[in-house]
Amino acid sequence: MKLLVCGGAGFIGSNFVRQRVREHGDDVIVLDKLTYAGRRENLQDLEQVELVVAGIEDADAVRGAAEGVDAVVNFAAETHVDRSIAEPDAFVQTHAVGTWVLLEAVREAGLRYVHVSTDEVYGSIEEGSFTESSPLEPSSPYSATKAGADLLVSSYFHTYGTEAVICRGSNNYGPYQYPEKLIPLMILNALHGDHLPVYGDGMQVRNWIYVEDFAAGIGHTLTHGVPGEVYNVGGPDECPNLEVVRRIIELTGGDESQIEYVTDRPGHDRRYSLSSDKVRALGWQPQVRFAEGLERTVDWYRENTAWWEPIRSGDYREYYERHYGRSLG
Ligand code: NAD
Ligand code: TYD
Numbered sequence: 480m481k482l483l484v485c486g487g488a489g490f491i492g493s494n495f496v497r498q499r500v501r502e503h504g505d506d507v508i509v510l511d512k513l514t515y516a517g518r519r520e521n522l523q524d525l526e527q528v529e530l531v532v533a534g535i536e537d538a539d540a541v542r543g544a545a546e547g548v549d550a551v552v553n554f555a556a557e558t559h560v561d562r563s564i565a566e567p568d569a570f571v572q573t574h575a576v577g578t579w580v581l582l583e584a585v586r587e588a589g590l591r592y593v594h595v596s597t598d599e600v601y602g603s604i605e606e607g608s609f610t611e612s613s614p615l616e617p618s619s620p621y622s623a624t625k626a627g628a629d630l631l632v633s634s635y636f637h638t639y640g641t642e643a644v645i646c647r648g649s650n651n652y653g654p655y656q657y658p659e660k661l662i663p664l665m666i667l668n669a670l671h672g673d674h675l676p677v678y679g680d681g682m683q684v685r686n687w688i689y690v691e692d693f694a695a696g697i698g699h700t701l702t703h704g705v706p707g708e709v710y711n712v713g714g715p716d717e718c719p720n721l722e723v724v725r726r727i728i729e730l731t732g733g734d735e736s737q738i739e740y741v742t743d744r745p746g747h748d749r750r751y752s753l754s755s756d757k758v759r760a761l762g763w764q765p766q767v768r769f770a771e772g773l774e775r776t777v778d779w780y781r782e783n784t785a786w787w788e789p790i791r792s793g794d795y796r797e798y799y800e801r802h803y804g805r806s807l808g
Contacts, residue, residue, distance in 0.1 A: 480506070481505070487511055488530065500528065513532055515657075534573070541584045550591040553592070557569045557574070567620035574628040585641060591644075598648065658790060662773070686753055692714065
């Protein structure tokens with residue numbers, strides 16, 4: 480299959496591209512704006528993959544890159560909730576305008592389209608799990624703009640018959656994740672003897688999925704998903720943040736005294752939980768339990784210092800100081 484993967488130089492996108500090239504023999508073109516989160520390094524072991532550096536909001540670049548492909552898979556997004564609270568502009572641009580431009584291109588070319596979305600569009604749930612028919616109640620500018628993009632995708636199916644599928648994942652973790660997110664941030668800080676900033680009481684619960692499992696779920700909906708349908712792709716385990724941090728301390732040889740309770744995130748969602756029965760009925764299921772995936776992830780960060788050293792010594796440092804009011808060691 481020939482695929483155009485938008486946002487393929489980011490965390491999940493690059494893992495997806497690696498899986499498609501190595502396990503399915505696909506021919507892949509990546510279109511990526513290379514924001515702070517998108518990096519050439521994420522694809523450097525995949526020389527056969529062409530990288531077009533452009534935004535999904537650039538209609539000409541999208542049209543050119545989509546020529547001759549069988550399908551488009553879209554990961555391109557701004558993805559950090561804290562950044563969406565501080566500076567929502569890029570979230571609105573990429574998720575609203577960018578998604579619209581992509582949809583116009585796939586409509587014109589009659590292409591199949593898989594839209595990668597998130598469980599955060601459903602908001603927070605105290606008990607039980609969200610299904611695909613749960614109402615959308617997003618709470619941050621990140622999740623609200625992602626929900627808006629999902630609605631636009633559905634409208635293209637209903638109005639124009641565009642062959643679009645939406646895939647909503649739960650919290651991902653694994654290799655190549657930018658260290659602004661909980662798990663890689665805590666791993667690197669634990670290894671460096673830095674503080675481990677836990678928001679609020681640390682009892683917020685996330686439904687963790689190993690990135691290769693999510694990538695496989697997206698691939699599964701690419702080939703088996705029914706156009707116009709939404710598929711939740713959730714991980715096998717839920718865990719409160721504080722327990723995640725304690726497990727990381729154990730795996731890295733860090734110390735409990737590194738934990739520091741910091742001011743909570745405004746509007747912080749308490750719990751996410753996804754029911755994935757619908758995609759399981761298509762034949763997908765997660766392979767990696769949280770304990771094993773976390774161990775693999777810690778090992779990857781330990782072994783790949785060349786990947787994260789430039790991040791920790793670059794702009795990220797400035798972002799970190801501004802956000803946490805603390806410097807990195
Ligand atoms: P990421 O931040 O690591 O990567 C995003 C990629 O998109 C980067 O390569 C960036 O350069 C690119 N990008 C940003 N704006 C762009 C634009 N306008 N045009 C082209 N490229 C652009 O994000 P991620 O964690 O890999 O997330 C990928 C997708 O999966 C997102 O749509 C996100 O909402 C969704 N998702 C993420 C998670 C998670 O836990 N990380 C969970 C569920 C769903
Ligand atoms: P994050 O990785 O930002 O993902 P999301 O907000 O999309 O779920 O955060 C995961 C959880 O960890 C969330 O409840 C916020 C919390 N958190 C901290 O406690 N400290 C931190 O420094 C970060 C980045 C997140």
